[in-house]
Amino acid sequence: MKFDGLDASQTASAVAKGELSAVDVVTASLQRIKRLEPQLNALITVMEHEALERAALVDLKVASGGDPGPLAGVPVIVKDNMCTHGVRTSCGSRMLEKWVPPYDASVVGYLQCAGAVIIGKSNMDEFAMGSSTEHSAFGPTSNPIDTSRVPGGSSGGSAASVAAGYVPLALGSDTGGSIRQPAAFCGVHGLKPTYGLVSRWGLVAFASSLDQIGPFARSVADIALAMDVIAVPDPRDPTCSRGERPSFRNLAESPDLKGMRIGVVREFLGDSLHPDLRQAISEAESFLASSGCGIVDISLADSASFGLPCYYIIAPAEASSNLARFDGVRYGHREDAENLVCQYTRTRATGFGEEVKRRILTGTFALSSGYYDAYYLTALKARKKISDEFERAFSSADIILMPATPSLPFRKGELMDDPISMYMSDVFTLPVNLAGLPGMTVYAGLNAEGLPLSVQIVAPRWEDSRLINCAAVLEQHFGRPSSAMGGVY
Amino acid sequence: MTRAFETVIGLEVHVQLATETKLFCSCPTSYIGKEPNSMVCPVCLGLPGTLPSLNGRAVELGITAALAMGCSINRNSRFHRKNYFYPDLPKAFQISQYDLPLAVCGSIPIFIGGRKKIIGITRLHLEEDAGKLVHGSSDGRLSGTSFSLVDYNRAGIPLAEIVSEPDLSSPEEAREYVLAIRRLVRYLGVSDGDMESGSLRVDANISQKCTDGRWGNRVEIKNLNSVRAMERALEHETVRQRDILSGGGAVKQETRHWDDVAGSTRPTRGKEEAHDYRYFPEPDLPAIVVCDPMVRRLEEGIPELPWAKRERFEMEWGLDPMDSTALSERLDVAEFLEGVVAAGADSGISANWVRTDIMRILKETGLKADELPFTPEALGDLLVKISKGVLSNTAAKDVLEQMYRKGLDVAAAMNAAGVDPGGISEGTLEGVIRKVLEANPVEAGLILSGEDPSGKKKKFLQGLVMREIRGQSPVQDVASMMDKVMGEMKKPNGSSV
Numbered sequence: 001m002k003f004d005g006l007d008a009s010q011t012a013s014a015v016a017k018g019e020l021s022a023v024d025v026v027t028a029s030l031q032r033i034k035r036l037e038p039q040l041n042a043l044i045t046v047m048e049h050e051a052l053e054r055a056a057l058v059d060l061k062v063a064s065g066g067d068p069g070p071l072a073g074v075p076v077i078v079k080d081n082m083c084t085h086g087v088r089t090s091c092g093s094r095m096l097e098k099w100v101p102p103y104d105a106s107v108v109g110y111l112q113c114a115g116a117v118i119i120g121k122s123n124m125d126e127f128a129m130g131s132s133t134e135h136s137a138f139g140p141t142s143n144p145i146d147t148s149r150v151p152g153g154s155s156g157g158s159a160a161s162v163a164a165g166y167v168p169l170a171l172g173s174d175t176g177g178s179i180r181q182p183a184a185f186c187g188v189h190g191l192k193p194t195y196g197l198v199s200r201w202g203l204v205a206f207a208s209s210l211d212q213i214g215p216f217a218r219s220v221a222d223i224a225l226a227m228d229v230i231a232v233p234d235p236r237d238p239t240c241s242r243g244e245r246p247s248f249r250n251l252a253e254s255p256d257l258k259g260m261r262i263g264v265v266r267e268f269l270g271d272s273l274h275p276d277l278r279q280a281i282s283e284a285e286s287f288l289a290s291s292g293c294g295i296v297d298i299s300l301a302d303s304a305s306f307g308l309p310c311y312y313i314i315a316p317a318e319a320s321s322n323l324a325r326f327d328g329v330r331y332g333h334r335e336d337a338e339n340l341v342c343q344y345t346r347t348r349a350t351g352f353g354e355e356v357k358r359r360i361l362t363g364t365f366a367l368s369s370g371y372y373d374a375y376y377l378t379a380l381k382a383r384k385k386i387s388d389e390f391e392r393a394f395s396s397a398d399i400i401l402m403p404a405t406p407s408l409p410f411r412k413g414e415l416m417d418d419p420i421s422m423y424m425s426d427v428f429t430l431p432v433n434l435a436g437l438p439g440m441t442v443y444a445g446l447n448a449e450g451l452p453l454s455v456q457i458v459a460p461r462w463e464d465s466r467l468i469n470c471a472a473v474l475e476q477h478f479g480r481p482s483s484a485m486g487g488v489y
Numbered sequence: 490m491t492r493a494f495e496t497v498i499g500l501e502v503h504v505q506l507a508t509e510t511k512l513f514c515s516c517p518t519s520y521i522g523k524e525p526n527s528m529v530c531p532v533c534l535g536l537p538g539t540l541p542s543l544n545g546r547a548v549e550l551g552i553t554a555a556l557a558m559g560c561s562i563n564r565n566s567r568f569h570r571k572n573y574f575y576p577d578l579p580k581a582f583q584i585s586q587y588d589l590p591l592a593v594c595g596s597i598p599i600f601i602g603g604r605k606k607i608i609g610i611t612r613l614h615l616e617e618d619a620g621k622l623v624h625g626s627s628d629g630r631l632s633g634t635s636f637s638l639v640d641y642n643r644a645g646i647p648l649a650e651i652v653s654e655p656d657l658s659s660p661e662e663a664r665e666y667v668l669a670i671r672r673l674v675r676y677l678g679v680s681d682g683d684m685e686s687g688s689l690r691v692d693a694n695i696s697q698k699c700t701d702g703r704w705g706n707r708v709e710i711k712n713l714n715s716v717r718a719m720e721r722a723l724e725h726e727t728v729r730q731r732d733i734l735s736g737g738g739a740v741k742q743e744t745r746h747w748d749d750v751a752g753s754t755r756p757t758r759g760k761e762e763a764h765d766y767r768y769f770p771e772p773d774l775p776a777i778v779v780c781d782p783m784v785r786r787l788e789e790g791i792p793e794l795p796w797a798k799r800e801r802f803e804m805e806w807g808l809d810p811m812d813s814t815a816l817s818e819r820l821d822v823a824e825f826l827e828g829v830v831a832a833g834a835d836s837g838i839s840a841n842w843v844r845t846d847i848m849r850i851l852k853e854t855g856l857k858a859d860e861l862p863f864t865p866e867a868l869g870d871l872l873v874k875i876s877k878g879v880l881s882n883t884a885a886k887d888v889l890e891q892m893y894r895k896g897l898d899v900a901a902a903m904n905a906a907g908v909d910p911g912g913i914s915e916g917t918l919e920g921v922i923r924k925v926l927e928a929n930p931v932e933a934g935l936i937l938s939g940e941d942p943s944g945k946k947k948k949f950l951q952g953l954v955m956r957e958i959r960g961q962s963p964v965q966d967v968a969s970m971m972d973k974v975m976g977e978m979k980k981p982n983g984s985s986v
């Protein structure tokens with residue numbers, strides 16, 4: 001049996017039956033990485049040695065008749081802000097260039113328990129701040145569909161890895177769109193779960209109240225499979241729900257949307273949206289209607305007006321506090337100096353990149369006495385308004401359909417000197433984080449130039465399964481993404 | 490120009506909560522004397538990706554202390570981040586409470602010269618401790634040092650900060666307040682309240698109110714490492730502030746550092762106090778939700794409080810304030826005393842014994858009263874025997890010694906002490922008296938001839954008898970038996986002297 005073109009579930013079942021060896025699967029994946037990395041730079045660390053060792057363990061388990069798990073032998077890439085025991089976790093920053101955590105992120109443990117083989121750590125915008133994976137101390141990642149373009153960000157390395165067929169499955173983190181926007185740019189599916197559904201333990205925090213880990217894949221079935229593995233209660237994360245989770249995989253297998261009301265956000269479909277993406281929305285709308293859904297118009301005026309400014313106060317405010325620990329005293333980058341204050345300032349001035357410094361300064365300012373009420377407190381009120389607005393919208397709709405990004409993947413360097421336009425690329429995704437809702441980018445085919453199109457679907461809190469259900473239906477229409485550059489997976 | 494001043498003091502007391510593990514991780518809290526950085530984990534080191542998990546026991550202890558001070562418990566309170574850079578603070582923020590503390594609005598009584606004064610408690614909140622810095626410079630300060638070492642064993646230790654109203658009007662009241670807080674947290678088992686080891690720390694705010702209605706600015710004093718240091722610092726600061734105000738100057742609002750060796754306060758460096766802590770709600774921790782059943786359960790576990798015990802000891806048992814204060818200082822001692830009295834012993838005798846003999850034993854052994862090898866009931870039995878005249882005080886002390894050194898029960902201890910559990914028989918007593926009289930013919934003769942009007946000789950002889958019988962008969966029995974024997978001697982047919 002050959003594994004070209006298999007998805008994660010097919011690979012796992014072939015490995016479990018002994019039709020494929022995990023070592024062969026991982027070796028093929030590593031070969032592809034070696035061949036394409038010079039063009040893509042999607043990975044910061046390739047875990048060749050660890051991956052082959054673990055793959056051998058999976059094969060041993062299969063040989064001894066044990067249950068190798070639902071992801072047996074499946075190579076997986078995780079974003080380099082998720083801690084891996086004994087393997088450098090850099091967050092794309094000079095600050096943690098050599099930092100090796102003494103523990104695994106919970107999701108890393110869950111993946112390994114399920115038989116997955118972590119094969120590499122993906123490139124990202126430094127500390128997940130950015131929308132293009134150009135703000136990385138390890139150089140930019142290229143979009144596998146068109147290497148002159150960015151893969152989106154901040155989880156651009158994970159999205160590119162899946163799109164390029166390094167692996168069938170990768171994890172990213174999404175604070176304001178960092179899974180959904182790169183998924184859209186690279187032409188794969190990407191899910192940001194409800195805040196509190198997936199443990200954040202071991203995820204290096206950017207903005208704690210917004211961060212959430214989620215999967216990238218080239219099939220809805222694989223997204224569902226990944227969710228079954230990573231979306232489990234975790235006492236190590238006090239914000240992680242103790243509640244029961246549905247079987248996402250079962251939902252993906254037999255999707256049914258009959259009677260579902262799809263809310264379409266008309267104000268998001270104006271001139272600022274690329275016409276091809278507008279076309280993708282209307283195609284999705286018609287197909288869902290023909291699949292038995294009702295279509296309703298909804299308004300998200302508050303999200304449209306306050307979302308971006310609200311996000312760019314709350315996220316930097318939390319980041320300014322979360323990133324304060326990088327002071328050179330205990331670990332990571334340090335610039336020795338004649339006294340403590342100089343050591344702090346030089347360490348942080350040289351360890352952080354421009355975008356990170358910009359956000360730390362913004363956040364520090366927003367929390368400062370005299371400005372707290374005007375900025376942070378006002379942003380909290382706006383956040384409440386956005387949540388309330390979504391809640392109202394969900395009284396007339398079961399799923400919201402809207403764009404994931406306003407534009408198609410832009411060219412490398414195009415927005416590097418224009419942070420505001422860069423921020424604008426998350427305008428449709430970040431309100432979803434502010435409200436703590438699940439949101440998913442679903443692949444919607446390619447345009448005439450061969451660039452990927454997408455739609456975003458959003459559900460009420462804890463209704464992530466509804467997104468899986470809806471995405472599986474949309475996949476029947478738009479088809480599965482195929483790996484760019486002729487990938488293994 | 491002379492003006493009168495009133496001193497106004499408010500205290501912030503930090504007590505280390507007596508939990509097994511730290512506030513947000515499962516590292517042990519017993520860091521005293523341990524190898525530096527041996528009691529740490531990724532959480533309390535603030536490593537990237539780690540998250541805090543709240544220790545429920547710390548919340549319970551905080552609520553218990555707050556309830557004992559009559560505070561109202563916030564049913565929804567939350568943590569904030571207090572942001573500042575310092576090498577002893579691993580995350581560069583301290584998880585503390587800000588606008589919604591665990592509890593607010595309580596009070597605690599203090600006693601000054603027999604007068605009771607109620608001191609208001611503004612709030613009680615939970616927070617984590619920082620690590621400890623050891624500086625390489627000769628004066629142990631951070632400035633001018635070539636290197637510093639940091640030990641994070643203390644980082645993440647749970648603290649309750651208890652903030653008083655500015656109700657204290659003298660260093661003496663401040664002392665009584667701190668002692669009252671310490672006594673209370675020890676009673677409740679909330680903290681060991683040990684200032685020397687840093688389990689109880691005090692910062693003081695002090696200002697002067699002038700009789701003409703004007704106020705001097707408030708000064709915060711830090712580095713108060715003992716009750717004595719706090720008193721001295723407040724005395725010093727009172728004089729310093731009054732001198733400034735009397736001279737027409739203004740007290741600068743600032744934080745001052747107490748120098749125990751110099752016996753004075755000095756300003757801390759300006760940079761260290763120019764903090765904007767940028768408090769904001771801790772996003773990694775959900776609100777602390779306290780439900781009524783939990784409050785009721787904790788309330789039920791609160792023992793009678795020290796000030797209530799003290800008052801009851803005075804009202805019910807007639808103890809003087811010195812005794813009642815001393816005996817209510819420690820819960821184990823107070824409860825031991827109550828056990829002794831409950832066993833039927835006289836409260837006055839019991840108080841006396843507990844305050845002297847039991848306290849001595851506890852001091853010698855370092856034990857708590859409930860760890861003694863004998864029960865309060867056993868001591869009660871013993872003291873009943875004194876009251877009944879079965880045992881003298883002296884003999885009882887020998888018996889107690891046996892009970893404590895050998896862990897014997899009363900009967901066995903009496904045996905071991907050579908004390909007849911049934912007392913001395915009349916025959917034996919009579920024999921001893923006769924022996925004593927024979928051995929002291931001069932005194933006996935004087936008594937018999939009526940030449941001992943003050944009874945001194947008689948007392949002397951009785952004392953000899955008591956020594957002989959090891960105090961196993963009540964003194965009145967000895968006296969009456971001696972009278973009887975001497976009466977017989979007076980008779981013409983009695984044996985001659």
Ligand SMILES: [Zn+2]
Nearest residue numbers: 514516530533
């Ligand atoms: Zn710890």
